[in-house]
Amino acid sequence: MLETKDLIDFSINNWYEKFKHITLETILIDIPDHFFKKLVCADEDEDETNSDPVEENAEFEDKLKNAINSLDKNVFVKNNWHAPVDARVFSFGNTLKASNIDDIVLYFTTSTIIQEDFTSIKGVPFCLALRKWLSIHxxxxxxxxxxxxxxxxxxxxxxxxxxxxxxxxxxxxxxxxxxxxxxxxxxxxxxxxxxxxxxxxxxxxxxxxxxxxxxxxxxxxxxxxxxxxxxxxxxxxxxxxxxxxxxxxxxxxxxxxxxxxxxxxxxxx
Ligand SMILES: Nc1ncnc2c1ncn2[C@@H]1O[C@H](COP(=O)(O)OP(=O)(O)OP(=O)(O)O)[C@@H](O)[C@H]1O
Ligand SMILES: [Mg+2]
Structure with missing residues:
Protein backbone atom coordinates (compact mmCIF):
# COMPACT_ATOMS: atom_id res chain seq x y z
CA MET A 1 0.00 0.00 0.00
CA LEU A 2 1.06 3.60 -0.53
CA GLU A 3 2.48 5.69 2.31
CA THR A 4 0.25 8.45 3.65
CA LYS A 5 2.38 11.09 1.95
CA ASP A 6 2.08 9.21 -1.34
CA LEU A 7 -1.67 8.88 -0.89
CA ILE A 8 -1.94 12.62 -0.55
CA ASP A 9 0.50 13.74 -3.25
CA PHE A 10 -0.74 11.28 -5.88
CA SER A 11 -4.44 11.74 -5.21
CA ILE A 12 -5.96 13.39 -8.28
CA ASN A 13 -7.78 15.91 -6.14
CA ASN A 14 -4.40 17.20 -5.01
CA TRP A 15 -2.71 17.49 -8.39
CA TYR A 16 -5.60 18.24 -10.73
CA GLU A 17 -5.89 21.98 -10.13
CA LYS A 18 -2.23 22.61 -10.86
CA PHE A 19 -2.18 20.51 -14.03
CA LYS A 20 -5.68 20.91 -15.37
CA HIS A 21 -4.47 22.82 -18.43
CA ILE A 22 -2.46 19.76 -19.51
CA THR A 23 -4.70 16.86 -18.53
CA LEU A 24 -8.15 15.56 -19.40
CA GLU A 25 -11.08 17.58 -18.16
CA THR A 26 -12.13 16.07 -14.85
CA ILE A 27 -14.88 16.66 -12.33
CA LEU A 28 -14.00 15.71 -8.76
CA ILE A 29 -16.80 14.82 -6.40
CA ASP A 30 -16.41 13.89 -2.74
CA ILE A 31 -18.09 10.60 -1.95
CA PRO A 32 -20.69 11.02 0.79
CA ASP A 33 -21.13 8.24 3.38
CA HIS A 34 -24.38 6.90 2.02
CA PHE A 35 -22.92 6.51 -1.49
CA PHE A 36 -19.66 5.07 -0.15
CA LYS A 37 -21.70 2.29 1.51
CA LYS A 38 -23.26 1.53 -1.84
CA LEU A 39 -19.82 1.31 -3.43
CA VAL A 40 -18.25 -1.00 -0.85
CA CYS A 41 -20.99 -3.21 0.49
CA ALA A 42 -22.93 -4.04 -2.65
CA ASP A 43 -24.05 -7.39 -1.34
CA GLU A 44 -24.63 -6.41 2.27
CA ASP A 45 -28.21 -6.20 3.46
CA GLU A 46 -29.46 -2.66 3.75
CA ASP A 47 -30.53 -1.81 7.28
CA GLU A 48 -34.19 -1.07 6.69
CA THR A 49 -34.59 0.63 10.05
CA ASN A 50 -32.07 3.34 9.16
CA SER A 51 -33.58 6.57 8.00
CA ASP A 52 -33.21 6.74 4.23
CA PRO A 53 -31.28 9.89 3.35
CA VAL A 54 -33.60 10.52 0.42
CA GLU A 55 -32.90 14.20 0.02
CA GLU A 56 -29.17 13.83 0.44
CA ASN A 57 -29.25 10.98 -2.05
CA ALA A 58 -31.23 12.89 -4.64
CA GLU A 59 -28.93 15.89 -4.35
CA PHE A 60 -25.84 13.75 -4.82
CA GLU A 61 -27.36 11.84 -7.74
CA ASP A 62 -28.20 15.12 -9.41
CA LYS A 63 -24.66 16.28 -8.96
CA LEU A 64 -23.36 13.08 -10.59
CA LYS A 65 -25.82 13.25 -13.46
CA ASN A 66 -24.97 16.87 -14.18
CA ALA A 67 -21.27 16.05 -14.10
CA ILE A 68 -21.71 13.17 -16.58
CA ASN A 69 -23.82 15.38 -18.86
CA SER A 70 -21.32 18.19 -18.82
CA LEU A 71 -18.57 15.76 -19.84
CA ASP A 72 -20.43 14.84 -23.03
CA LYS A 73 -22.39 11.99 -21.39
CA ASN A 74 -19.53 9.51 -21.35
CA VAL A 75 -16.99 9.43 -18.55
CA PHE A 76 -14.01 7.43 -17.44
CA VAL A 77 -14.27 6.97 -13.71
CA LYS A 78 -11.53 6.64 -11.08
CA ASN A 79 -11.16 6.99 -7.35
CA ASN A 80 -8.41 9.29 -6.04
CA TRP A 81 -5.69 7.01 -7.43
CA HIS A 82 -7.00 4.12 -9.48
CA ALA A 83 -9.31 3.20 -12.30
CA PRO A 84 -11.39 -0.01 -12.05
CA VAL A 85 -9.42 -1.52 -14.94
CA ASP A 86 -10.10 -5.04 -13.67
CA ALA A 87 -13.83 -4.42 -14.19
CA ARG A 88 -13.40 -3.71 -17.92
CA VAL A 89 -15.19 -6.92 -18.88
CA PHE A 90 -18.39 -5.53 -17.42
CA SER A 91 -18.39 -2.57 -19.76
CA PHE A 92 -19.64 -2.42 -23.32
CA GLY A 93 -16.73 -3.22 -25.63
CA ASN A 94 -14.30 -3.25 -22.67
CA THR A 95 -14.18 0.52 -22.82
CA LEU A 96 -14.94 1.32 -19.16
CA LYS A 97 -17.23 4.00 -20.47
CA ALA A 98 -19.76 5.12 -17.89
CA SER A 99 -22.85 7.03 -18.86
CA ASN A 100 -24.92 6.73 -15.70
CA ILE A 101 -24.67 6.12 -11.96
CA ASP A 102 -25.37 2.40 -12.26
CA ASP A 103 -22.30 1.99 -14.50
CA ILE A 104 -20.14 3.67 -11.88
CA VAL A 105 -21.52 1.49 -9.09
CA LEU A 106 -21.05 -1.64 -11.22
CA TYR A 107 -17.41 -0.88 -12.10
CA PHE A 108 -16.44 0.14 -8.60
CA THR A 109 -18.15 -2.74 -6.80
CA THR A 110 -16.71 -5.38 -9.16
CA SER A 111 -13.17 -4.00 -9.16
CA THR A 112 -10.79 -5.60 -6.67
CA ILE A 113 -8.40 -2.67 -7.17
CA ILE A 114 -11.01 -0.15 -6.07
CA GLN A 115 -12.35 -2.32 -3.26
CA GLU A 116 -8.84 -2.80 -1.90
CA ASP A 117 -8.33 0.98 -1.73
CA PHE A 118 -11.71 1.53 -0.12
CA THR A 119 -11.21 -1.09 2.56
CA SER A 120 -7.54 -0.52 3.39
CA ILE A 121 -7.01 3.23 3.16
CA LYS A 122 -7.93 5.21 6.23
CA GLY A 123 -7.84 8.89 6.94
CA VAL A 124 -7.92 10.17 3.35
CA PRO A 125 -11.33 11.34 2.06
CA PHE A 126 -12.36 9.38 -1.01
CA CYS A 127 -13.47 11.08 -4.18
CA LEU A 128 -14.88 10.17 -7.56
CA ALA A 129 -12.90 11.51 -10.48
CA LEU A 130 -15.10 11.72 -13.55
CA ARG A 131 -12.90 12.25 -16.55
CA LYS A 132 -13.92 13.05 -20.06
CA TRP A 133 -13.94 9.73 -21.96
CA LEU A 134 -11.49 9.68 -24.81
CA SER A 135 -10.45 6.94 -27.19
CA ILE A 136 -6.70 6.62 -26.62
CA HIS A 137 -4.55 4.54 -28.94
N1 LIG B 1 -10.39 9.46 -19.87
C1 LIG B 1 -10.18 8.27 -20.41
N2 LIG B 1 -10.93 7.84 -21.44
C2 LIG B 1 -10.74 6.61 -21.97
N3 LIG B 1 -9.80 5.75 -21.57
C3 LIG B 1 -9.01 6.14 -20.55
C4 LIG B 1 -9.16 7.40 -19.91
N4 LIG B 1 -8.24 7.51 -18.93
C5 LIG B 1 -7.56 6.36 -18.94
N5 LIG B 1 -8.00 5.51 -19.92
C6 LIG B 1 -7.48 4.17 -20.24
O1 LIG B 1 -7.51 3.35 -19.09
C7 LIG B 1 -6.20 2.93 -18.74
C8 LIG B 1 -6.03 2.99 -17.23
O2 LIG B 1 -6.20 4.35 -16.81
P1 LIG B 1 -5.25 5.01 -15.72
O3 LIG B 1 -3.84 4.97 -16.18
O4 LIG B 1 -5.82 6.33 -15.41
O5 LIG B 1 -5.49 3.96 -14.54
P2 LIG B 1 -4.62 3.75 -13.21
O6 LIG B 1 -5.51 2.99 -12.28
O7 LIG B 1 -4.05 5.03 -12.74
O8 LIG B 1 -3.45 2.78 -13.74
P3 LIG B 1 -2.05 2.49 -12.99
O9 LIG B 1 -2.43 1.81 -11.70
O10 LIG B 1 -1.31 1.60 -13.95
O11 LIG B 1 -1.40 3.82 -12.76
C9 LIG B 1 -5.25 3.86 -19.47
O12 LIG B 1 -4.07 3.18 -19.79
C10 LIG B 1 -6.05 4.27 -20.70
O13 LIG B 1 -5.84 3.35 -21.74
MG1 LIG C 1 -2.14 5.66 -12.40
Missing part, protein backbone atom coordinates in the same frame (compact mmCIF):
# COMPACT_ATOMS: atom_id res chain seq x y z
CA UNK A 138 -2.57 2.05 -26.81
CA UNK A 139 0.68 2.94 -28.62
CA UNK A 140 0.26 6.60 -27.63
CA UNK A 141 0.57 6.06 -23.89
CA UNK A 142 3.98 6.34 -22.27
CA UNK A 143 4.99 5.91 -18.65
CA UNK A 144 7.76 8.40 -17.91
CA UNK A 145 10.07 7.71 -14.99
CA UNK A 146 11.30 10.79 -13.17
CA UNK A 147 14.27 10.43 -10.83
CA UNK A 148 15.60 13.38 -8.84
CA UNK A 149 13.54 15.69 -11.03
CA UNK A 150 15.14 14.40 -14.23
CA UNK A 151 13.25 12.38 -16.86
CA UNK A 152 15.29 9.19 -17.02
CA UNK A 153 13.14 6.47 -18.55
CA UNK A 154 10.29 6.18 -21.05
CA UNK A 155 8.33 2.98 -21.61
CA UNK A 156 5.24 2.28 -23.68
CA UNK A 157 2.38 1.28 -21.39
CA UNK A 158 1.31 -1.27 -23.93
CA UNK A 159 4.13 -3.66 -23.19
CA UNK A 160 5.36 -6.03 -24.45
CA UNK A 161 3.76 -5.24 -27.78
CA UNK A 162 5.73 -4.56 -30.94
CA UNK A 163 5.04 -1.27 -32.73
CA UNK A 164 7.06 -0.83 -35.90
CA UNK A 165 6.95 2.98 -35.81
CA UNK A 166 8.77 3.27 -32.46
CA UNK A 167 12.13 2.66 -34.15
CA UNK A 168 11.75 5.39 -36.73
CA UNK A 169 9.92 7.83 -34.49
CA UNK A 170 11.90 7.04 -31.33
CA UNK A 171 14.03 10.25 -31.37
CA UNK A 172 10.95 12.38 -31.96
CA UNK A 173 9.04 10.62 -29.17
CA UNK A 174 11.95 11.25 -26.79
CA UNK A 175 12.14 14.91 -27.86
CA UNK A 176 8.45 15.58 -27.50
CA UNK A 177 8.21 13.90 -24.10
CA UNK A 178 11.36 15.57 -22.80
CA UNK A 179 10.23 19.04 -23.90
CA UNK A 180 6.77 18.53 -22.49
CA UNK A 181 8.17 17.28 -19.20
CA UNK A 182 10.73 20.09 -18.91
CA UNK A 183 8.31 22.86 -19.79
CA UNK A 184 5.13 21.74 -18.08
CA UNK A 185 5.89 19.32 -15.26
CA UNK A 186 9.45 19.55 -13.95
CA UNK A 187 9.62 21.10 -10.48
CA UNK A 188 5.88 21.73 -10.51
CA UNK A 189 4.98 18.33 -9.14
CA UNK A 190 5.72 18.23 -5.39
CA UNK A 191 7.92 15.11 -5.54
CA UNK A 192 11.29 14.42 -7.10
CA UNK A 193 10.78 10.71 -7.80
CA UNK A 194 7.57 9.60 -9.50
CA UNK A 195 6.05 8.29 -12.70
CA UNK A 196 3.89 10.35 -15.00
CA UNK A 197 1.78 8.84 -17.75
CA UNK A 198 1.73 10.98 -20.87
CA UNK A 199 -0.28 10.57 -24.06
CA UNK A 200 1.30 11.68 -27.32
CA UNK A 201 -1.37 12.35 -29.85
CA UNK A 202 -0.76 13.91 -33.22
CA UNK A 203 -1.27 16.68 -34.14
CA UNK A 204 -2.57 17.66 -30.69
CA UNK A 205 -0.41 18.65 -27.76
CA UNK A 206 0.72 15.87 -25.41
CA UNK A 207 -1.27 15.54 -22.21
CA UNK A 208 -0.91 13.99 -18.78
CA UNK A 209 -3.07 11.02 -17.91
CA UNK A 210 -1.87 10.40 -14.37
CA UNK A 211 0.88 10.70 -11.78
CA UNK A 212 1.97 7.76 -9.64
CA UNK A 213 4.43 6.84 -6.92
CA UNK A 214 7.80 5.37 -7.90
CA UNK A 215 8.57 2.37 -5.71
CA UNK A 216 9.07 -1.40 -5.82
CA UNK A 217 5.40 -1.95 -6.56
CA UNK A 218 5.14 0.46 -9.48
CA UNK A 219 4.52 -1.16 -12.82
CA UNK A 220 7.58 -0.05 -14.78
CA UNK A 221 6.71 -2.07 -17.88
CA UNK A 222 9.98 -2.26 -19.90
CA UNK A 223 12.14 -1.37 -16.90
CA UNK A 224 12.76 -3.18 -13.64
CA UNK A 225 12.83 -1.77 -10.14
CA UNK A 226 16.26 -3.37 -9.72
CA UNK A 227 17.77 -1.07 -12.36
CA UNK A 228 15.75 2.01 -11.41
CA UNK A 229 16.23 1.96 -7.65
CA UNK A 230 20.04 2.57 -7.65
CA UNK A 231 19.57 5.64 -9.87
CA UNK A 232 17.58 7.30 -7.09
CA UNK A 233 20.71 7.49 -4.95
CA UNK A 234 22.84 9.11 -7.67
CA UNK A 235 22.79 12.69 -8.86
CA UNK A 236 22.87 12.98 -12.62
CA UNK A 237 23.32 15.89 -15.01
CA UNK A 238 20.09 17.77 -15.81
CA UNK A 239 20.61 17.32 -19.52
CA UNK A 240 21.03 13.56 -19.61
CA UNK A 241 18.75 12.07 -22.28
CA UNK A 242 16.09 9.63 -21.12
CA UNK A 243 16.23 6.01 -22.23
CA UNK A 244 13.26 5.07 -24.41
CA UNK A 245 12.90 1.32 -24.16
CA UNK A 246 10.59 -0.56 -26.49
CA UNK A 247 10.47 -3.88 -28.32
CA UNK A 248 12.66 -3.57 -31.38
CA UNK A 249 11.60 -6.71 -33.19
CA UNK A 250 8.40 -8.59 -33.58
CA UNK A 251 9.17 -11.97 -32.11
CA UNK A 252 5.66 -13.13 -31.58
CA UNK A 253 3.96 -13.52 -28.27
CA UNK A 254 6.34 -12.74 -25.45
CA UNK A 255 5.95 -12.83 -21.75
CA UNK A 256 7.08 -9.84 -19.72
CA UNK A 257 10.02 -11.91 -18.42
CA UNK A 258 11.13 -12.84 -21.96
CA UNK A 259 10.91 -9.22 -23.03
CA UNK A 260 12.87 -7.94 -20.06
CA UNK A 261 15.62 -10.50 -20.53
CA UNK A 262 16.28 -9.01 -23.98
CA UNK A 263 17.34 -5.85 -22.24
CA UNK A 264 19.50 -7.46 -19.60
CA UNK A 265 22.60 -5.84 -21.06
CA UNK A 266 21.19 -2.52 -22.23
CA UNK A 267 22.00 -0.69 -19.01
CA UNK A 268 20.67 2.68 -18.07
CA UNK A 269 23.39 5.24 -17.60
Missing amino acids: PAAEFRCIVINNVLRGITPRDWPTFYAHFKEEGPEIIDRLTNFYNEKIKSKFPRKNYVVDIVLSYPDEPFVLDFGALNGKTNLYAFTWKEIQPLMRKECPEDVAPVFRYLETDIGIMTRADALSKFARSQMV
